[in-house]
Amino acid sequence: MRRVAITGMGIVSAFGCDKEKVRAAFHDGKSAVRLIEKFDTTDFKVRVAAEVRDFDPLDFMGKKEARQYDPYAQYAVACARMAIQDSGLKDDKIDHELTGVIHGSGIGGLSVFCRDHEKLITAGPDRVSPFYIPHSIANIGAGLIAIHENLQGPNFAVVSACASSNHAMGIAFHLIRSGVAPMMLSGGNEAAVIPLGLAGFQNMKAITDEFNDDPARASRPFDLKRSGFVMGEGGVMFVFEDMEHAVSRGARIYGEIIGFGQTCDAHHITAPAPGGEGAIKAMKMALDDAHISPDDVDYINAHGTSTPYNDKSETEAIKSVFGERAYKIPVSSTKSMVGHLLGASGAIELAATLLGLEEGWIPPTINYEFPDPECDLDYVPNQSRKADVEIFISNSFGFGGHNAVLAVRKI
Template sequence: MANRVVITGLGAVTPIGIGKDKFWKGLLAGKSGIGKITRFDATDFKAQIAAEVKDFESDDFIDKKKARRMDRYTQFAIAATKLAFEDAAIDLVKEDKDRIGVFIGTGIGGIETMHEQYKVILEKGPNRVSPFCVPMMIANMATGQTSITFDLHGPSCCPITACATGTNAIGDAMRVIERGEADVMVAGGTEACISPLPVAGFASMKALCTDMNDNPEKASRPFDKNRSGFIMGEGAGIVILESLEHALARGAEIYAEVGGYASTSDAYHITSPDPEARQPARCFTLAVKDAGLQMEDIDYINAHGTSTQLNEKTETAAIKKAFGVHAYKLSVSSIKSMIGHLLGAAGGIECIATALAVKHDIMPATINLDTPDEELDLDYVPNVSRKKIINAAISDSLGFGGHNAAILLKKFK
């Protein structure tokens, strides 16, 4: 029989606050973390706004010398992991570290390091490139550095599935514990790519919002008729997963049980979702089946909800296809309205929001939903957070390349 898996620690580094409590308080208040880009001069860019992490000091979490040898995305991962371990009240001195693993994914990796070192090679020549360039830049280093920092020797992996990355990392880590290969897993996603090339590239493909540069807090509008593109975000969302037996043995607080997980592929297009929504719908169905529940048991969906025309049409269609008439009884919301799109970190931070929703029976709102879209007719929890008994919820993520992933969390009983 598979081990039951529970969430016992939450680590959040986000545009609306660092730490679980600040993040959750900001969500419930409908706080926007979107503003003018400060990471670089975006004056000549079509998109000039983003959701940056404010007041992050790597020295608060990492030795200063070591931090200088890490890209910002890796710093975020280690900071969020430290916060998650503290929240879980795990004494690592007493743990068997061979039984603790790390699955942290990223969509892009150390792009800031790449920019900096290309500038060096162009201005000063190849012999001046930092010897730390490659280990700072490569996408697996958030997992590697986290394992090193906390001396963890269990299963180690870096999933990369674009915007589905964080959800895949948590789901795959769940399977490791279910199989009995680890007692504890550090899982989630991290991203720090508010830098010139990604912003210019996403804008060129018309994925970013470019018509709200003077009104950034209203720019991310999931499910709104006037939505016009996503907002780049950054940060990290890390959860501590444990086998139920391990968590109970140490008297841990449990936020939620990870009841189900599924992953499918559209196999349709490199960036556009399949308008028939067959595979995201099947992903919902498989996650519910994996949890041993019925579709009618789901109370809330923390949606991918990117604030793009195509995503919301497809995601709504998938929900209707999977849940039938029950789609009109469940509630759906997108926290990207407040924190933007954290790309590879989105699934991690949205899993945290979903766990807190299940724990506290309250759903964060979709802010800026001011003009209903007649094609989108579900309950999207507009503008104000709302109380609701949540026994089971799904956090879903949809990524470029056709990646679909869904995690089902249920109230621990």
């Protein structure tokens, strides 16, 4: 079976789109959570999010495309272009007929949906855009990446809530490993920080409304005073390629995907299974797929949403898989800094970890102030940490009971 190298990444985030600025922000434990600026939140209980601010779609597409594309699709096209540039791949080194795209988004084109619904209500059905359907569906991100980059290989979207991008990357990994494709673009993007998205999460009491006066402290995974997650947006696309091809062209290799586990709780639409059974099985499956043992794992990038139940459940699941060694493995949640990117969360979290390991450190869990007796692992509190990490896993769990875990080796 082929080995799978990660050779490029493109980022759109609340920290910006410059990879080095993003790396520095994660290293320094900065918070990207601010008061929402894109719309009036006067009537909302929740007024904070980690919004993308430093992004101009015209850097990556024409005016007509930028006007038509939902922001999540703009981010997808931009991230893919930056990932290819970052990989150093020249066009003649890409097998366009076989290279594909697997893209994750939990929600898809929510802005386009809301815009055209408003037209329907206020101006009638004839005013709904003929492009409404194609630009609101969750697979159009994958399709547009392929169109812009002429990638004719396997192409589809994964929609599994907050596990979407981990699922997408795991599937892309398996496609290369099994020889179906020599190279894949994979990751995820999300842009749901709009009134309807905020209202939906607010009214299901998933996001915190306790830090409107101090937004930077709102996302606090594993902390005793956590009270819900903070919405984020943006995403990351990666270039995955056959290891032999990457080595032969002298590519910089961020890491190697070595395992993937995926399960379903089959329990509840939002709550994790008691004891984290689905998460436990997914982590074990990723380790088995990588042919490694729990003793080989040096770091865990947690799903760590900052919700009372998820963080407790994930802690229990980690203990179940790793036993007493769980207390010796650093575990951190980068959602503390960039919020919860929903379907793109796994992608930004993989990027944060790889950027840190390239310089020999792991990202922190910021806002960790009050230890929770039920969350008693080493959460890398408040400051990044120098660490010699060879293998790590990255967890993503989503509404609907979806669980997806990647195992990655530093090269």
